Amino acid sequence: MRTRATLAAVSGALAVAALVAPAARAADSGSSHRAALGAVPQASGHGRTAFTAGTRAAGAPYELNVTFSNFKIGKAYKVGPTSHVSIPVSYTLTHGADVDVTAPDFETGPYLYKGSFDDWSNLVLGDAAATCSATSSTVAACKGRIDIYAAYGDLENADAGSWTAAAEAIDWNGQLDVTDPDISKIGIADQGGLAKTLVQRTSTLTVNASPEPVKKGGTITVTGKLSRANWETNKYGNYTGQSVKLQFRKKGSSTYTTVRTIRTSSTGNLKTTVKASVDGYYRYAFAGNTTTPAVNAAGDFVDVR
Template identity: 40%
Template sequence: MRKLAIGTALSGALALAGLAAPAASAAGTPDLTFTGVTVNKGKPIVVGTTKAVNVPVSYTLTRPKDLVIDQEKTAQGVLLYRGTLKSPDNELGPRKAPVCAPTATTETTVTEDCTETITAVPDQELYEAADAGTWKAAGVYAHSDGSASDDYLHSEYDLTMWGNLASVQIKRAARLTVNAAPEPVVKGRTLTVKGKLTRATWATGTYTGYKGQKVVLQFKADGGAYANVRTITSGTGGALSTTVKAGKSGTYRFVFAGTATTGAKTSAGDHVTVK
């Protein structure tokens, strides 16, 4: 028998689904129910240019009591997809089998709480700007059977998917810098605060300027708390620049709230001594 690893069964499953996946009501399809699907604890998934991001997924699975899911001949899990099940644009699946623990049993069904991890790798699974945005979760059941020898090979593979179980935002990571000058500065003189807003470009593995975005300049006097000074808009290449009158010694920083496709970011602080 061909072993059906969970990574093989689920990663790439959407491509197979577009070809010949049986409908949920097809004969022979087990009665599985995926509920309570939560991706990344309900928070956006923010991905940079090099580091893989591990995304926790939790859900409840109810299955027939007599159905054995061994993650070899039979497998189940949750994956993420962009687009539709019929015509997906991209997908992300777990590389290891989910861990499930029974929580309730009836004469005919077993209910289990399951957890798994989906890994998002920039430039591999995520490689274009369109991958930033809303993704959906799908429950998957796969069954593999067959036999093989030196003289004969036979394989059967069935796949069933249930879409629109949950949604999550995948976003491009942002970087934000700040520099206030001159340092130190005479009280009452003009202080220029500059910085740069960039975001991950998965296709090239670099951070590029993010123009036309609202960024808030904040100031914290020594011993105090941060407060908003003003909002400015990033220019060409993500450049930021504004001026303030030096009044007290303290720290300046920029804050970017994020967008539907780019994660929020707060710069490190730059301390200025006022004489």
């Protein structure tokens, strides 16, 4: 995975050393920010011993006097098989008097991680640093984005579901793009557990009711298919064994009522029959779950004669 590949290559003080080297930083600001802030959870996310107060190893970054709060993010985000989803967030950054958040080499940004803060299995970051506006001498209001690229391997199918929000900051203190940086002068703050959201595999649902027209009392066969995004193949795949409702809306009405509930087959297909009574629309409706959003098929009209 793209994010994991970046993170797996670096850790601890070596991560920062690699990132501040000019050759290691990408030409565009988005890529450099993704790389730079992406190293912070890797450096401090597994044990965090390098940044624990009083136990910081010699030559490691110091613990930056920054905390985060009031993190705002939506409840759920749908990601298709090749989607780029950019998630807007906001948060409050509180810092010590010795931290200059307006410095050109101070960066902060939000991210999402899957699993626990101390031992995450995946994370996604933003393409660019957040922007912050001071609300007092020690508080700033920040806005940023978290970018997910399904087509570039940011997600595996098992990643669908609940994610946790976090924020981080790096104060480079003049060590940015320095050939031989002093790692001990670089400050890092990293805080998890700020909010929860769902990252879901986009779903699709079809329906076809036939024959059309049909005689009153005749049999109508209603078929359909439930699919959802496969982030590993970058295509839609069958969603099997799921409960789906067959619903009917009488012509002239605006309300669907449930006729029965059936399950998708091993290929995600749906099939059932009903008796024709009056003109109206048939559709399938999937209620959704934590990994896959709800979806309704467009109603298919049947003329009963």
